[in-house]
Amino acid sequence: MLSTELWVDKKDLRSTRIVRRELSALAAGEVRVAVDMFGLTANNVSYAVTGDTIGYWDYYPAADNWGKVPVWGCATVVESNCSEIPVGERLWGCLPMASHVDLQPGRIRDDQFTDIAAHRQALPALYSNFRRTQAEPAFLSDMQVERCLLFPLFITSYVLYDYLLDNDFFGAQQVVIGSVSSKTGFGLAQLLHDDPQVSQRVVGVTSPANAAFIESLGCCDEVLLYGNEGDIEAAPTAYVDMSGDVRLTRALHNHLGENMVESCVVGATHWEEGGNPGELPGAKPQFFFAPAQIAKREKDWGPGMVMARAGEASVNIARHALEEMTVEWTRDVDSLQSLWLNLLDNKISPRNGQMATLLD
Numbered sequence: 001m002l003s004t005e006l007w008v009d010k011k012d013l014r015s016t017r018i019v020r021r022e023l024s025a026l027a028a029g030e031v032r033v034a035v036d037m038f039g040l041t042a043n044n045v046s047y048a049v050t051g052d053t054i055g056y057w058d059y060y061p062a063a064d065n066w067g068k069v070p071v072w073g074c075a076t077v078v079e080s081n082c083s084e085i086p087v088g089e090r091l092w093g094c095l096p097m098a099s100h101v102d103l104q105p106g107r108i109r110d111d112q113f114t115d116i117a118a119h120r121q122a123l124p125a126l127y128s129n130f131r132r133t134q135a136e137p138a139f140l141s142d143m144q145v146e147r148c149l150l151f152p153l154f155i156t157s158y159v160l161y162d163y164l165l166d167n168d169f170f171g172a173q174q175v176v177i178g179s180v181s182s183k184t185g186f187g188l189a190q191l192l193h194d195d196p197q198v199s200q201r202v203v204g205v206t207s208p209a210n211a212a213f214i215e216s217l218g219c220c221d222e223v224l225l226y227g228n229e230g231d232i233e234a235a236p237t238a239y240v241d242m243s244g245d246v247r248l249t250r251a252l253h254n255h256l257g258e259n260m261v262e263s264c265v266v267g268a269t270h271w272e273e274g275g276n277p278g279e280l281p282g283a284k285p286q287f288f289f290a291p292a293q294i295a296k297r298e299k300d301w302g303p304g305m306v307m308a309r310a311g312e313a314s315v316n317i318a319r320h321a322l323e324e325m326t327v328e329w330t331r332d333v334d335s336l337q338s339l340w341l342n343l344l345d346n347k348i349s350p351r352n353g354q355m356a357t358l359l360d
């Protein structure tokens, strides 16, 4: 069987390679899946940017300097050497930008399995778990696009929202969200805005091209453009940053001073504007580690509860967001190559959700 794949140069993310390769015979215990569809967002660019430090390149090894960027997608088993996971079984999880891939199921439960391949043993397990989607409620099976494109981001939005609530907003009276037009960003804004118990103002910071989209979602009390950070009210503030833009971090901390009571580094949509912000007034910017808050809630709320609540919240945010968004499809590898470049170069409107498939 032929697999069509898009590889990315780990040292030069704008350099890509189309690979068509004959898959070898399926190994004992493994399953071969067709990747039906996957979503592409700035999150996948971040996987590539941090591919060496966090290990994202190691899930689906390529060759030499080339890597396969992980994407969230749905797949169907097309060949099986694993009696518990038959042909036809449908899956959701972290996959490569490819038409087909082989997985090695282990720790098999009714609702999920883990790819236990030797090269994955030292990597975070989250990206090796595959949901068996037949076991899920029917309404979720109907939300395949949302699961690929939106849920992985909105789940983080929910965990961020819960982290702020759990810490009484660190005493903040407002939450400032950097790169608010990102899915992770507006998902958080929506959750804060929709919760009648949250009295904090929600201030979104974005670029001129994306402000109207955020206004149309109605999830912020105020939308500010980059460069106008000085207009933010001098009040205790929790900053949640999806941009990774060091100039923005400096501008906000210098403007708010000791009023910056929490500074949470979540993402790097402005992936070429990163760096060390140096000594800044106010709370020290700290990387947000979602698994730590999830582990805390597993203890507080009981096993599985935090992800169940995050899933429910994701469904609601997705329904609202899709009223303002259009889903666009990329269906061949040449077009996928262009889409990847457009993602890197900020040429995708937040109104346009990007889905892809490399199946013929």
Ligand SMILES: NC(=O)c1ccc[n+]([C@@H]2O[C@H](COP(=O)([O-])OP(=O)(O)OC[C@H]3O[C@@H](n4cnc5c(N)ncnc54)[C@H](OP(=O)(O)O)[C@@H]3O)[C@@H](O)[C@H]2O)c1
Pocket (backbone or CB within 6 Å): 040, 041, 042, 043, 044, 046, 047, 152, 153, 156, 178, 179, 180, 181, 182, 183, 184, 185, 205, 206, 207, 210, 242, 243, 265, 266, 267, 268, 269, 270, 271, 288, 289, 290, 343, 344, 345, 346, 347, 348, 349, 350
């Ligand atoms: N730490 C975690 O656990 C975790 C979990 C989930 C996501 N994240 C991170 O959160 C960030 C957002 O991810 P997402 O998938 O939600 O993003 P997304 O929806 O694809 O974000 C799109 C927005 O990002 C900005 N942007 C995109 N590409 C850009 C570029 N090349 N240069 C400058 N700005 C660019 C623009 O917003 P503006 O004009 O508003 O800036 C754009 O509207 C990612 O860095 C992701 O890795 C982290």
